[in-house]
Amino acid sequence: MGKAFKLRKPGLLGSPFKILVLNFVAWIVGVLWITPFIGIFMTSIRPFREVVLYGWWALSPLTFTLKNYVDALFNPMFSLGKGILSSFIIAIPSTLIPVGIAALTAYGFARFSLPVKKYLFVTILFLMAVPQQMTIIPIFFLLKNLHLLNTYLGLILVHSSWGIPWITFFLRNYFSLLPVELEEAARVDGATDFQVFRKVVLPLALPGLISASVLQFAWVWNDFFFALMLIFDPNKMVVTQMLPRLKGQYQVDWGLLSSGSIIAMLAPLLIYALFNRYYMRGFRGWAMKR
Amino acid sequence: MAKGVKIVNIWKIFPPKVIALKNINVEIKPGEFFVILGPSGSGKTTLLRIIAGLEIPTKGKIVIGNKEVVSAEDGVFVEPRDRNIGMVFQNWALYPHMTAYENIAFPLRLKKLPEDEIRRRVKKVAEALGIADLLNRKPAHMSGGQQQRVAVARALVKQPDVLLLDEPFSNLDARIRVTAREFVKEIQKKLGITTILVTHDQADAFAVGDRVMVLRRGEVQQVGIPEELYNNPANIFIANFIGDPPMNIYKLPTSHKIVESLGIPSEIGKEYGEVFIGIRPDEAVALEPTSEGHLEGKVVIVEYVGSRRYAKVDVGDGLSLRVLLECNADHGDQVKIKVYKLHVFASEGKRLTTITY
Amino acid sequence: MSSLKLSPKRITFFIPALILILVFVVYPIIATILLSFNINPIFGVNIVERPPGLENYVKIVFDKKFINPEGIKTLSFPMGAIVHNIIWIAIHLPLTLIVGILFAVFLQYVKGGSIIRSFIFLGMVIPMIVGGLLIQFSFDKDLGVVNLLLRIFGLGFLAKTWTIYPDTALFSLILGSVWLWSGFTVTMYSAGLSSLPREVIEAAIVDGADFKTILFKIIIPMLKPVTLTVVAMTILWDLKIFDIVYASTQGGPGGASTVLALLMYEYFARLGDYAMSATVATILTIIVIPVVIFWIKSIMRGEKE
Numbered sequence: 001m002g003k004a005f006k007l008r009k010p011g012l013l014g015s016p017f018k019i020l021v022l023n024f025v026a027w028i029v030g031v032l033w034i035t036p037f038i039g040i041f042m043t044s045i046r047p048f049r050e051v052v053l054y055g056w057w058a059l060s061p062l063t064f065t066l067k068n069y070v071d072a073l074f075n076p077m078f079s080l081g082k083g084i085l086s087s088f089i090i091a092i093p094s095t096l097i098p099v100g101i102a103a104l105t106a107y108g109f110a111r112f113s114l115p116v117k118k119y120l121f122v123t124i125l126f127l128m129a130v131p132q133q134m135t136i137i138p139i140f141f142l143l144k145n146l147h148l149l150n151t152y153l154g155l156i157l158v159h160s161s162w163g164i165p166w167i168t169f170f171l172r173n174y175f176s177l178l179p180v181e182l183e184e185a186a187r188v189d190g191a192t193d194f195q196v197f198r199k200v201v202l203p204l205a206l207p208g209l210i211s212a213s214v215l216q217f218a219w220v221w222n223d224f225f226f227a228l229m230l231i232f233d234p235n236k237m238v239v240t241q242m243l244p245r246l247k248g249q250y251q252v253d254w255g256l257l258s259s260g261s262i263i264a265m266l267a268p269l270l271i272y273a274l275f276n277r278y279y280m281r282g283f284r285g286w287a288m289k290r
Numbered sequence: 291m292a293k294g295v296k297i298v299n300i301w302k303i304f305p306p307k308v309i310a311l312k313n314i315n316v317e318i319k320p321g322e323f324f325v326i327l328g329p330s331g332s333g334k335t336t337l338l339r340i341i342a343g344l345e346i347p348t349k350g351k352i353v354i355g356n357k358e359v360v361s362a363e364d365g366v367f368v369e370p371r372d373r374n375i376g377m378v379f380q381n382w383a384l385y386p387h388m389t390a391y392e393n394i395a396f397p398l399r400l401k402k403l404p405e406d407e408i409r410r411r412v413k414k415v416a417e418a419l420g421i422a423d424l425l426n427r428k429p430a431h432m433s434g435g436q437q438q439r440v441a442v443a444r445a446l447v448k449q450p451d452v453l454l455l456d457e458p459f460s461n462l463d464a465r466i467r468v469t470a471r472e473f474v475k476e477i478q479k480k481l482g483i484t485t486i487l488v489t490h491d492q493a494d495a496f497a498v499g500d501r502v503m504v505l506r507r508g509e510v511q512q513v514g515i516p517e518e519l520y521n522n523p524a525n526i527f528i529a530n531f532i533g534d535p536p537m538n539i540y541k542l543p544t545s546h547k548i549v550e551s552l553g554i555p556s557e558i559g560k561e562y563g564e565v566f567i568g569i570r571p572d573e574a575v576a577l578e579p580t581s582e583g584h585l586e587g588k589v590v591i592v593e594y595v596g597s598r599r600y601a602k603v604d605v606g607d608g609l610s611l612r613v614l615l616e617c618n619a620d621h622g623d624q625v626k627i628k629v630y631k632l633h634v635f636a637s638e639g640k641r642l643t644t645i646t647y
Numbered sequence: 648m649s650s651l652k653l654s655p656k657r658i659t660f661f662i663p664a665l666i667l668i669l670v671f672v673v674y675p676i677i678a679t680i681l682l683s684f685n686i687n688p689i690f691g692v693n694i695v696e697r698p699p700g701l702e703n704y705v706k707i708v709f710d711k712k713f714i715n716p717e718g719i720k721t722l723s724f725p726m727g728a729i730v731h732n733i734i735w736i737a738i739h740l741p742l743t744l745i746v747g748i749l750f751a752v753f754l755q756y757v758k759g760g761s762i763i764r765s766f767i768f769l770g771m772v773i774p775m776i777v778g779g780l781l782i783q784f785s786f787d788k789d790l791g792v793v794n795l796l797l798r799i800f801g802l803g804f805l806a807k808t809w810t811i812y813p814d815t816a817l818f819s820l821i822l823g824s825v826w827l828w829s830g831f832t833v834t835m836y837s838a839g840l841s842s843l844p845r846e847v848i849e850a851a852i853v854d855g856a857d858f859k860t861i862l863f864k865i866i867i868p869m870l871k872p873v874t875l876t877v878v879a880m881t882i883l884w885d886l887k888i889f890d891i892v893y894a895s896t897q898g899g900p901g902g903a904s905t906v907l908a909l910l911m912y913e914y915f916a917r918l919g920d921y922a923m924s925a926t927v928a929t930i931l932t933i934i935v936i937p938v939v940i941f942w943i944k945s946i947m948r949g950e951k952e
Contacts, residue, residue, distance in 0.1 A: 161671030371855030
């Protein structure tokens, strides 16, 4: 072997051979895992006839087309282009409103002494776990009476209310980890509660607020059930509700559906990619006890 | 049978350029309580981990008894579990979901010993360490000192050849530290097991060590019995690091009058333009100005440490020496300083000579 | 920390949330419960025209779409929505837990393991309606990955569109949901693993434990808090599953893959029976409650420590 033989790092698994095999297997699993995504993408950019005849994995003949995307975006009945617009119109206010309101509430929870705090806390946890199905029927009729059914505002109100419990829980954990001294110093300097909140706490809590916003936006964009129940006008439908309607009655046009799927998932994927740190921190933060 | 540990030409380089250990060579005698002392970043923990098998050296080898447990050049690596070592980690590393009994029994279970043998050994070790009544508790329900004893028990229960301790006292309250040190020293003496302890606290080293090795930035500064390090420090770093309160060390040109009044040999003056003088606070006293002394100056401040008083004396030219105060001088008074021991260091650090008066 | 006294001004911090939650969350929950008993909630018109009582709850027990005794007896689908949800949990929960812990542990040793982890996580990022479509796509006879693999391994005779047959529809959806949800479990366990103190694992190495022992006797027990949360979240998700089924099978064929949430929707939108719809929703929530209590208890226990 000669001098200075390189010893492998002492690890738990043992022989370098085993680790090599593990790497090999892991990557095969990894590639297999995203194959559905690869498949749906390939189907979307190739003519459907070609996919049906040869399979999306076939390397010849290999033609690319944007027809599927055009069909989906400018679909006469359910235009995904309009769908995306609607999704944004719903998601942006449905993020800003609950994050703002929950921030106030969470700050109160973290800093003010509430008599029934523990019970309120438990109530919030329950509200987070309750299924959407449990609230939708009365909401449906409530919005109907308020003439907010089938309107953006109605859906925004519902999403905002639905988001407040979990965002409050999440931000409260976050606020309680911020050092109190800065706020106390501000108070001594003469700031009111609201000023302390706005000028000291919010800037400090920015990462947490971004995490909450990123997750809420993704959640609202991805929502299907509320939109399904509360929006009927094809011109106002969000992109997620349009997708199932693109399915044919007898034959599934995967060309159309695949491009539609890709279009629908672009926004949340981009958010995940661009705001990855905040996304993952938020994800871990709210699903784990502090 | 106690086993010695030979550390031969150990180098550890973390790529790309960090040299954690530089040519460490030392032979630890069987049954010895050996302390590796050094500030953070000195490589002491890395060396311990290499002995344990949790790190691999870049060069060199380690021999426990007469078994080579690792050799970078010959491609030898014995797993930690086959080295018959016991290790106590800095944060105890007790298994939080197991009781003290289960924690201590764990290594024996892994060796597949029969249950009654396990029970016997665990009880024996627990009694020896005074934790027999804690065996049913989980770590979360124990004090720091108790957790440490459980960690030591776990390390000892498999009757290892070598016991390794990584900063075992740094997590303890100051009051418990003294008891813990005595306790570890007693156990070691009773069992006669070769023990290697790593610490950054020189008081720990001096309290328990038979021999101490001082590391700095991966290099051995000095190895010797504690008195040796105290009385004949090999260089300024050791002189400064060991001893509390720290030694007064000052740089002086050899032409300075103080150098003469202290009686430093003229050969040194001929070879070196400047030297560092070192005087331990406990090895010089401040007396009435009428007494005989080597230096004189004004008291700047008086400090009380335990039953002793120290005075910081300004002897001029920016030198203030902290020395024992043995007269009634107060802030602002003149005093004479009588030096009992003086160390002279070259400007690169190594000790040139020591003068005892 | 929370030492500031409540004053009228401070209460304003809570008011916006209070209003929205009371109107759009709390009231609807109570109203749905009332509706399930055929009681008309205050704000609405006469939503239900039947006399108040337990009638709906009695009816649901005999509803074959809810629970189908013949199906259960003969072990053939459909077995009823509630049975389908239970089967879903029984298969999905253990699978995703195992995938979660194994992948989290082993991917540590893989080069580029974090990339693989993000591949796995993609299922959690996309809308679940797309998830359902992807599942249907994957099980498609001609285009699906599953059948492609079967053909590659010479099992081509098994190839079919799994989601359209009553005996395999539910199982294919469940497997697909494992593919989607594993991103959650892997992420949770990865985070848990990285928070384990390294020294404890090293102590086990020095004590002589091998990989398997460390995994089962040290790592997994120390990850119990993570496991509790993951189990609770997973069961809740399995109970509330809707989008995936709607997108792919719509509960069919013949109700062979229907689930409670979908049943609730059908009563509302297809049968127009709002009270029954409320009943299914309430039953779903009743099942959810013990899981939530278990989860809350483990959070509270965690806060105390």
